[in-house]
Amino acid sequence: MTELAKTFDPAEIESRWYAHWEGQGLFRPARDEAVPFTIVMPPPNVTGSLHIGHALDVTLQDILVRHARLQGKDALWVVGTDHAGIATQMVVERRLDAEQKKRTDFTREEFIERVWDWKRESGGQITQQLRRLGASCDWANERFTMDEGFSKAVTHVFVELHKRGLLYRDKRLVNWDPHFQTAISDLEVETREVQGKFWTLRYPLADGAAEDGITHIEVATTRPETMLADMAVAVHPDDERYTALIGRMVALPITGRQVPIVADEHADPELGSGAVKITPGHDFNDYEVGKRAGYKAGEMLNMLDGAGRIVQCGGIPEELLGLDRFEARKRVVELIEAEGALVKVEDRTIATPYGDRSGVVIEPWLTDQWYVDAATLAKPAIEAVKSGAIRIVPETWAKTWFNWLENIQPWCVSRQLWWGHRIPAWFDTAGEIYVAETEKEAKALAPGKTLRRDDDVLDTWFSSALWPFATLGWPEQSAELTRHYPNDVLVSGFDILFFWDARMAMQGIEFMGEVPWKTLYLHGLVRDANGQKMSKSKGNTVDPLGLIDRFGADALRFTMAAMESQGRDIKLDEKRVEGYRNFATKLWNAARFLQGNGVGASGSIAAPQATLPVNRWIIGEVVETLAKLDRALADLRFDEAANTIYQFAWATFCDWYVELVKGAFDDETRAVAAWAFDQILVMLHPLMPFITEELWHAMGERPYDLIAAQWPAPEAAIDSLASTRVKSLIAVVDGVRTLRAEMNIPWTAELSPRIVRSSAPLEQVGDVIALMGLFNPQLQRMAKLGNPTEASDVPLNSAQIDVNGVTIAFPLGDAIDLDAERSRLEKAISAVEKDRDSLAARLANPAFAERAKPEAVEKARADHDARAAEAERLSAALARLG
Template sequence: MTELPKTFDPASIESRWYAHWEEKGLFRPERPDATPFTIVNPPPNVTGSLHIGHALDNTLQDIIIRYERLRGKDALWVVGTDHAGIATQMVVERQLNAQQQKRTDFTREDFIAKVWEWKAESGGAITRQLRRLGCSMDWANERFTMDEGFSKAVIKVFVELHKRGLLYRDKRLVNWDPHFRSAISDLEVETKETQGGFWRFRYPLADGVRLADGSDHIVVATTRPETMLADMAVAVHPDDPRYRDVIGKDILQPITGRRFKIVADEHADPELGSGAVKITPGHDFNDFEVGKRAGMKAGDMLNMFDADAKVVQTADGKVPDTYLGMDRFDARKAVVEEMKALGFLVPHVTKDKEGEEVAADFEPRTIQTPYGDRSGVVIEPWLTDQWYVDAETLAQAPMQAVRDGAIEIVPRSWEKTFFNWMENIQPWCVSRQLWWGHRIPAWFGPRIISTLEGLKPAFSFANDPEFATKSSEPDYAVVAETEADALAQLADYYAQLGHRELVVCDSSSEAMTVLLQPGFNLDTHLPVWRDNDVLDTWFSSALWPFGTLGWPEQSETLERHYPNDLLISGFDILFFWDARMAMQGMEFMGQVPWRKLYLHGLVRAADGQKMSKSKGNVVDPLGLIDKFGADALRFFMAAMESQGRDVKMDEKRVEGYRNFATKLWNAARFLQSNGVTASTAHEAPPAALPVNRWIIAETVATVQAIDTAMAELRFDAAANAIYHFVWDQFCDWYIELTKGAMDDETRAVAGWAFDQILVMLHPFMPFITEELWHLTGDRASELIVARWPQALAAVDTDAQGEIDWLIRLVSAMRTARTELNVPPGAKLPVIVRDAAEATQRRLDRQGAALARLGRVESLTFGEPPAGGAAQIVVDEATFILPLEGVIDIAAEKTRLAKALAAAEKERDGLGGRLSNPSFVEKAKPEAVAKAREDHAEKSAEAERLKAALDRLG
């Protein structure tokens, strides 16, 4: 046994112990016969750094996995990182830009090689940081969403979904990022408030048609005037009497001259503006749905932008040449100016301070504008061909699993949100126009449109997919796991034309170049090409629970560890990741991916605001680890994680848990100095003394409390149970009660109880507990693979009752002395009145401890002498502390009465404010919460002061 240093230094032990655990393979000990327990980490982006949300999420997972490992299970925590398509490509492109290079200077293969080089050099930052947090993951089997085995699973799932009719190519609106020239997911869209405008324009009715009021036009309003170049309808509410007679009539767009119909649709709100809405289905999600309801096919909807969000000619050729090539925001200005010049702009009229009318081109408005969270550019709804998954069909099985209890969502309050989203789920766009990622296993060729005998075969070549919105006929596509299989399918398709040699191209652009080469003969050769797109990152991460276990190979690991037991996830990725794992797991494995889904909240700033770099309130978890140690940060996360609530960051609390670790360290030093060593038994040693029987019972009760809390995933309850046991029962009372009375029995019990503390605390504070485990005795194994305490020892309720009584009595005496300003060193006589026989026996046994801890000079039974005294009632007995000559009783009464009046005045003032509905309803929530806290504090203070005054008689 090594003598403990005087001070606890987290930095000196954390890296040492983590390296030891990992080197010895203790994160996944060999336990083939044990019950399996499996969790998977939400794979962080390979570009990422540890942020405070990671710290919460991974701390909770590590607590669970260490707990189950200590309980003897074959505990597997699958670890890996996500290839993060857009984020990673952006990082590498920035590096190239710094060298005056760009992605398109390289071939696709050469660029991807550079990404792999970056990953090898810089992609491990997040995993190193997870180690600093203490995450005991199975690093020996670390996965990456682009590794060979996982990629095989991704391709197989894509092909199988296509075969089953659950994955298809379709033309729909997507969130288009003009910077990356790619579709992005809803999660990658950040909505910001921007200052914009509301423009109103007159659209003339065609063919001399007029409204009921005689008007020859309809006024429409828009925040995006530029899109009128692709307008295809004006919508009015079917019950709006102003427009009922013109539904189905033609109306004209002034700039393009395009004629289109007035359609009836409930999307048009009669109470909003003029009640008429211009419909641009190719550039607005709501308009897209209106267009579909009006009978427009997606392929016929007009597109006026290219991939850079610059104006291009629409399929009907109606856009004036002057607009072609314009940036969308320049086009906005130009459209407004032209409509104004043509007399079709309706000015916005307001009155100035003098009451004079003032006209402006538009009404200023605050607009909710979508931005790409990484590119920072405004997202454009864009009509394009993409690959989609039939999410509605796949959602049925997970919904039923939740209804049947096969998947338990904790807290249950999230079930309603889950069902609401799943029941209204939209097709999932899974293609991205990037180079880094899983390339879509699809190949294309020209579609045969004529094979009539005697006629030359005709083909339809769609444009480059990037500009496929103009295509009238889609290319012919095949999906296969390998290029050889794809070419075989294409050869079969073209066999009806006779033999033609297939010219395999890497992209549609290359195929067009080949096709346009002089002398290229379609009678003998046909260009075919690979889909240029990659899969959405969430598509691959949806396979995480089984793809990481070796699927599609039917491995022993897969059979043993699927389904997973638990998934811990932030609620913010419930739909983007959790729900999609449930869909894919049930579709391909026939079972739920995990039996329980725990959704935790966000970590917010101390004032409750969401953390963001722009607000300057982001907290760096690595900085907290440097300052207070990983154990303190971990314990803070656990103690503050209350189901259904966000965690408010509080550095003072983290510091408090560092102090808690120091208290544990000092307790170990005290025990060591008194000859207490490590226990040699898992079971509690025999004990006769009440104080030892009491601490054994308290230990067992704490084990039971933690087991119950962990079964219910109440991390805060588990952390608070061990915290109060260590700080209050063991350090404050047991050590105090046994000072100067360390016999062999007490040493054995103290050593055993401290060992149980180290094991119970280990999931929360792994570093200090492992260090103390080895410094306090010779051990057969590391603490990380020790045995969890058994909550089976007989609980001595008599001993518990007696020591609890002693603690209450000493605490009451100490409180009274403090409140009455009794000098700390003064010893007081105590007279006991009305004590039952059981209490008298307790006083006989605990008299020495009471005298030492309560600073009691003498203990007698009977009536007190005349004069002021403090009276304390514990159970049936009254304990009287005479104070004549110890304090100035009259002055003390005056002091307490004055303090009581001040506390009551503040309490009543706060109570009056809180009873005022105007304050509660109109004040900021944090101000109301603060007033309630202050009211409760002053109420308690007043009660304490009144009790102290009453004690003086």
């Protein structure tokens, strides 16, 4: 046994134990014959640093893998980092800026070597931060999405998809980032509300007025410069105002180019003029209208180059060519106004797409890219959820899964970057494409031809979609792959359900013939204490490393688990983290108390033999707690798991058992206390690994570390009689303590319990009398009660409590000034009820509910409930006085 320090210091413990676990290889003990359990960590960006979302995601995974390890399973937690194409290239280009150099000052190969240099020096900082959180991953086999083996898998998948007709090159609209000059995914686009303008333009009919005298059509736009590439004006087919105009031509201002009026249900007769300009090369909705109007993608006009500058696409004046899109906007408006074609300008708040890394406005841009036939790959992924091969938790997300996959669009997988998996495709001088895993194989497909490799790289989501099987050695049929695919559980944020989770399902089923994991657990977002989404601009982000520095990793982990309720976001209040730090301190002090009473490490996994009711009760409580904990973990109810072990450790063991046996530590009690405390440490270990490992060893010599211990197996029955008796004892003590606190009864005053015979059947009264006799020493010590006596009725001026339907009265005449106490309680009740009623009136006012901020309404509701509860408590105390 090692004497514990008076003060719990998590920092020293955490660094020491993590180094020990990793150094001893305890995150992946050799268990070749054991049942496998496999989980893969969503690979964080190599450029990243630990944020609060990572802390939640990783904590939940670590709970599952530590629990599986304690169950004796061959627990594999795959870990690694993503090469993060744009993010990493941006970091390295910023370093070059500091050297007054540009990427284009280097060859592609030279630049890529610079990136690898950065990766070796600075990449992977997040993996060290994950260790601080306690992540027990298989670091000995850490992967990187551009390591040699993984790159081989990525290339193989690309070529195979192309052979199977599931990957092709096409011209379509993409989200284009003019700063990085690359296509980006929807996830890399953030929508901001910005103040802008709404311009209404007049397009004249090209061949004169219509029969009804109409000479023009009015259209409105937030991007007037795009009119240079308009290819139609759309009206609703049922809009009688324009029926006669369908098929006629309008002449565009500035260019004079003529475009047709087409019928399409995209035009809403209720909005504006009911007519909309159609620019299929620069708007996603217009692209679909253009296709329905009969335009092929190659025929759609593109008025911008990759940097967002104006290029010629038909009649554009020389003065506009080469202008940036926003400079062109100003000049286009001036030219339209000079023609008399500007009808009006309105101020408008506009939802505008921005690149999350570049910070520039994203442009829908028509370009040639590589696409995966996602609709075909999605069908088996849809069926996998319908059949139960994949269980989605919470089930409510299954509907979202189906909605997205049933309406999925082709997946653009090419990016115009240098850092990443270069696309294994070669072009000859005539533009023919040859897809192969190596240049040698490509040349074999094009004998005698000069080939040029595609400059583009693959979207990082393409490579990370292979994570569950490519990390296990695929395309080689390794022993690890056979043993650990499919994985057991994937823990993921719901925000990457489409970008990563669904794509893993599609690729896993396509190439492995099986789903990648049996269960998909989707957690919510971590928000601030007021429920607001965290953002740097709001200044409400939380640094998990700062919380670890202040409160310890165990406290942060327990907070994440305790607040993770399926289907709900987490409102992170720092006070909760502080509260669970206090929980760790409570355990620490309990261990010190046990040590001081000769309690050490238990030598038994099964429960010790016991005769005393209090010991038989605590053994039963361990059995019940374990059953609840097992159910919670099986159902992935992390909040229930945390609450179950918290209530048992804090309230049942530390508050009640320890106090009940205080001063009465015989050999039996020491054995039971040691065993019960061991069970707490094992059950709590997945949630709070550091302090539990420290206390495990401090309590005595152990044949193994706690991380490699055995999950509890009490092999004990619940003694219902002992349980009933001890719970009744606790009810008496708790009731008397509440009574003393509410009625200002000094703790020096001994109370004389009167058991009221008329309050319940004789048998129940007798049970309470026997109970108070059996536990008389504890009642004297814990509640300062005298010997119980019977009474025919409740004595005058008595306070009362109810235990198992039996009234126990306590005459108060000698303990307090009854009149003064009644007066105090009446005044307190009046004040609290006044506050309660005022808050109720405010909440009932519709104006308050509609105009106040949601957090203000929520606070008012919480304050009202607290005042109402306080009024009930005080009224009950007054009623006790009779």
